[in-house]
Amino acid sequence: MENSPLFKSGHTACAGCGQAIAARLVIEAAGANTIVVNNTGCLEVFSTKYPDTAWGVPWIHSLFENSAAVASGVEAALIYLGKKDATNVIAQGGDGSTGDIGLQALSGMLERGHDILYVCYDNEAYMNTGVQRSGLTPFDTNTTTSPAGAQSSGNIRPKKPVPEICLAHGIPYVATASVGFPQDLSRKVKKAISIKGPKYIQIHASCPLGWRHESNQMLPVAKLAVETGLYPLFEYENGVLTGRKQISPKPVEEYLKTQGRFKHLLNNPEEIKKIQEIADNNIKKYNLKLEA
Ligand SMILES: Cc1ncc(C[n+]2csc(CCOP(=O)(O)OP(=O)(O)O)c2C)c(N)n1
Ligand code: SF4
Numbered sequence: 001m002e003n004s005p006l007f008k009s010g011h012t013a014c015a016g017c018g019q020a021i022a023a024r025l026v027i028e029a030a031g032a033n034t035i036v037v038n039n040t041g042c043l044e045v046f047s048t049k050y051p052d053t054a055w056g057v058p059w060i061h062s063l064f065e066n067s068a069a070v071a072s073g074v075e076a077a078l079i080y081l082g083k084k085d086a087t088n089v090i091a092q093g094g095d096g097s098t099g100d101i102g103l104q105a106l107s108g109m110l111e112r113g114h115d116i117l118y119v120c121y122d123n124e125a126y127m128n129t130g131v132q133r134s135g136l137t138p139f140d141t142n143t144t145t146s147p148a149g150a151q152s153s154g155n156i157r158p159k160k161p162v163p164e165i166c167l168a169h170g171i172p173y174v175a176t177a178s179v180g181f182p183q184d185l186s187r188k189v190k191k192a193i194s195i196k197g198p199k200y201i202q203i204h205a206s207c208p209l210g211w212r213h214e215s216n217q218m219l220p221v222a223k224l225a226v227e228t229g230l231y232p233l234f235e236y237e238n239g240v241l242t243g244r245k246q247i248s249p250k251p252v253e254e255y256l257k258t259q260g261r262f263k264h265l266l267n268n269p270e271e272i273k274k275i276q277e278i279a280d281n282n283i284k285k286y287n288l289k290l291e292a
Contacts, residue, residue, distance in 0.1 A: 004024055004027075004028060004056070005032075005056045006024075006027045006028055006031075006032060006055070006056040006057055007023060007024040007027050007028070007047070007054050007055065007056065008054045008055075008056060009054075010052065010054065011046050011047045011049070011052075011054040012045075012046045012049055013042070013046040013047075014207075014208055014209050014215065015208070015215040016206075016208045016214070016215025016216060016217070016218040017042075017046070017205075017207065017208070017218070018123065018179040018204075018205035018206035018207060018218050018222055019042060019043050019094075019121045019123055019179075019205040019207065020043075020046065020047075021179050021182070021205075021218070022121055022179045022185065022203045022205045023043055023047070023092075023121065025179075025182055025185050025186050025189070026090070026092070026119055026185075026189050026203075027055075027056075027057060027090075028186070029185075029186040029187075029189035029190050029193070030088050030090060030117070030189055030190075030193050031088070031193075032056070032057060033086055033087055033088060034057050034058075034087070034088040034089070034090055035057065035058045035059075035060070035071075035074055035078075035087060035088070035089050035090070036055065036057055036058070036059045036060070036090045036091075036092065037059075037060045037062050037067040037070045037071040037074060037089070037090070037091045037092070038059060038060070038061055038062065038067060038092055038093065039062055039063070039064055039065065039066070039067040039091075039092065039093025039094065039097035039098070039102060040061070040062075040063060040064035040093075040097065040128075041064070041093055041094040041096070041097055041121075041126075041127075041128050042094060042123075042127050042128040042207075043092070043093075043094065043121060044061055045128055048061065060074070062091075064093075064097050064101055064102070065097060065101040065102040065104075065105060066102060066105045067091040067092060067093050067097070067102065067105070067118075068091045068102060068105040068106040068108065068109035068116070068118060069105040069108065069109065070091070071089050071090070071091035071109065071114070071116045071118075072108070072109050072112065072114045072116065074089055075089045075114045075115055075116055076114075084115065088117065088193050089114075089115070089116045089117070090116070090117045090118075090119060091106075091109065091116055091117075091118045091119070092118070092119040092120070092121065093120065093121070094120070094121050094122075094123060094126070094127065094128070094134075095120055095121070095122040095123065095124060095125070095134050095135075095136035095137075095162075096125070096126040096132075096134035096135075096136075098118070098120035098122075098136075098162065098202075099120070099134060099135045099136045099160050099162045100134055100135045100160075103162075103165070106118060106166075106200075107165075107169065109198060110166060110169040110171050110198045110200070111169060113197055113198060114197075114198055115196050115197055115198070116198055116199070117189070117192045117193060117199045117200075117201065118166075118198070118199065118200045118201070119189075119201050119202075119203065120162065120200070120201070120202045120203065121203055121205045122136055122202050122203060122204050122205060123205045123206070123207040123210060123211075124136055124137050124138060124141065124159075124204075124207075124210075124211075125137050125141070125143050125207075125210050127207050127209065127210045130144055131143050131144050131209070131210040132144055132145040133145045133146040133155050135157075135159075135160035135162075136159055136160050136162065137155045137157075137159065138155065138158075138159050138230070138275075138278075139154075139155060139156075139157065139158050139159065139274065139275065139278060140153045140154045140155060140262070140265055140271055140274070140275060141154045141155045141261050141262065142154040142155075142260075142261045142262070142263070142264055143155065143210075143261070148264040148265075153264065153265065153268065153271045154261075154264065154265075158278070162200075162202060163175075163176055163200065163202055163234075163236075166200040167236055167239065169198070170239065171197060171198045171199065171200065172195050172196075172197045172198070172199065172237065172238050173191070173192050173195050173197075173199040173200070173235070173236070173237055174199070174200045174201075174235070174236045175188045175191075175192070175200075175201045175202075175233075175234065175235035175236070175243075176201070176202050176203075176204070176231070176232065176233050176234055176235075177189075177201055177202070177203045177204070177233060178203065178204040178205075178222050178223070178225065178226050178231060178233060179203060179204065179205050179206060179218065179219070179222045180204070180206075180219055180220075180221075180222030180223035180224075180225070180226060181222075181223070181226065181233065181245065184233065184245065185203060188201055188235060189201065191235075195237075204222055204225055204226075204231045205222070206218045206219075206221045206222045210261070211259045211260070211261050212259055212260025212261050212263075213258055213259045213260070217258060220258070221255070221258050221259065224250065224254055224255040224258060225255055226245060226247065227247050227248075227249070227250050227254075227255075228247075228249060228250050228251065228252045228254060228255045228279050229247065229249050229252075229279035229280065229282045229283040229288055230252060230255060230275070230278065230279045230282070232244065232245075232282045232283075232285075232286045232288055233245035234286050241286070244286045244287065244288060245288070246287075246288055246289065246290045247283075247288050247289065247290060248289075248290050249279065249283055249288070249289060251276070252272065252275045252276045252278075252279050253266070253272060256272070256275065
């Protein structure tokens, strides 16, 4: 991969970090005339190790919970200065900061109608502080705060439907994307940037450390999440489902067996059945199945 002027090499992400690749794809698609506001989390830590920065655009670190609020202020200032039309504003953070502690700030940003793209890098746990469960951790995942053992099969709750929560705000664009499908990801960022108003994109980003897979498996693991129906890729424009990635669904075991966080499930057909049901429901809900 060539070096990128907008997200430079030399940062300190783990080898094979999906979030690092996703962040680079996002900023390259958005372009140089962009201001980024970043919640606390892995991306902030590994890309801005003082006195260095990977960013080739203006970049602001917010608190763990408030990139959406800080970005709202940046957007208001740009409007005041008459520079908003020439500048994109991106607020971004991990799934913990977005879907749990920062959900209120995100909701306010969506409700007020700011012209901002919010990007959630969904690695399905609080990775920067040691793989704790977040609201977006999938059912039955083994994390340090939802340990699998004699008493449980891991996380007891379903994944929080943050894209649907955003949709309920009546915003013009909501999409999911995956680091496993980089062209689709870039296209969605470009489309979102071209639309005025609040936009939300949630990107599934593999984490070799927290998901417990080899660092060279970042792409195939992310792809399998989509190909099993566990991470549906869709886009809504003005509340209408306008795009979805259709698949020839693979059994969920093919995805589960690639990662240590699901290892405890492999000899447990009852739990696998529950996870297959989650995938089947997604396939039905978004009409994902390719006709033969
Ligand atoms: C108010 C507050 N609580 C807790 C923390 C500690 N903290 C820093 S990063 C982080 C985890 C971030 O998780 P997530 O948003 O999912 O991003 P990831 O690191 O997984 O990319 C936590 C809990 C903090 N910085 N501020
Ligand atoms: S812990 Fe996961 S998200 Fe954080 S830098 Fe490492 S691979 Fe990336």
